[in-house]
Amino acid sequence: MNPEASVVDNVIDTVSAVFLxxxxxxxxxxxxxxxxxxxxxxxMHAATKPQVLGLFLLLAAIGxxxxxxxxxxxxxxxxxxxxxxxPISAHMVGRAGYRTxxxxxxxxxxxxxxxxxxxxxxxxxxESSRDEASDGGRRx
Amino acid sequence: xxxxxxxxTAVILSLAAAGAIIRISRGPSxxxxxxxxxxxxAILGAALCxxxxxxxxxxxxxxxxxxxxVGFIGSVTVARFxxxxxxxxxxx
Numbered sequence: 001m002n003p004e005a006s007v008v009d010n011v012i013d014t015v016s017a018v019f020l021x022x023x024x025x026x027x028x029x030x031x032x033x034x035x036x037x038x039x040x041x042x043x044m045h046a047a048t049k050p051q052v053l054g055l056f057l058l059l060a061a062i063g064x065x066x067x068x069x070x071x072x073x074x075x076x077x078x079x080x081x082x083x084x085x086x087p088i089s090a091h092m093v094g095r096a097g098y099r100t101x102x103x104x105x106x107x108x109x110x111x112x113x114x115x116x117x118x119x120x121x122x123x124x125x126x127e128s129s130r131d132e133a134s135d136g137g138r139r140x
Numbered sequence: 141x142x143x144x145x146x147x148x149t150a151v152i153l154s155l156a157a158a159g160a161i162i163r164i165s166r167g168p169s170x171x172x173x174x175x176x177x178x179x180x181x182a183i184l185g186a187a188l189c190x191x192x193x194x195x196x197x198x199x200x201x202x203x204x205x206x207x208x209x210v211g212f213i214g215s216v217t218v219a220r221f222x223x224x225x226x227x228x229x230x231x232x
Contacts, residue, residue: 027152
């Protein structure tokens with residue numbers, strides 16, 4: 001093996017080691033955020049770190065360690081799959097958390113959903129009162 | 141060098157898993173527990189990735205994709221059917 005190749009090898013090894021350690025630290029950051037943050041929405045903010053950036057760093061480290069080009073598309077597919085599924089589940093959890101009032105309103109800087117929810121509740125109330133009126137008319 | 145990286149990341153991931161498990165056991169609401177178990181699943185996936193990178197194989201890649209599918213279906217299902225059973229709001 002010529003010396004140049006071993007230098008390149010060392011550089012790739014170092015870069016992938018840094019990626020592995022930083023990717024693991026993302027998981028630790030998520031755990032610390034889960035323990036320290038006050039309510040569900042801010043905990044969700046912390047929980048996304050290992051799911052997207054952490055997974056990207058670890059998959060990049062795998063690609064660097066395997067030293068071949070054909071693995072990169074496979075790893076990209078795995079990462080894109082995670083990118084597609086994580087926002088949907090986060091949206092569902094956040095929506096359920098808003099509806100069941102698991103949030104501290106004083107921590108929100110703006111609440112764009114509140115007007116929509118009020119309007120939907122108002123129209124549902126109108127609907128039910130109109131139904132009652134028409135029912136009463138039939139009974140009389 | 142790879143062996144030291146393996147040891148360091150093992151310690152970090154063990155601490156992270158302990159934190160997520162504490163939040164699962166303590167979490168005031170069901171959604172907190174769902175979120176923390178999602179994080180625990182992500183930590184498991186990180187451990188699989190580190191195993192693949194250090195030992196230079198790709199055996200766990202399908203397992204990683206299956207793990208993300210399980211996390212997705214689980215959290216979406218629980219979030220769909222969650223209901224509010226508390227007396228007063230804002231105690232989380």
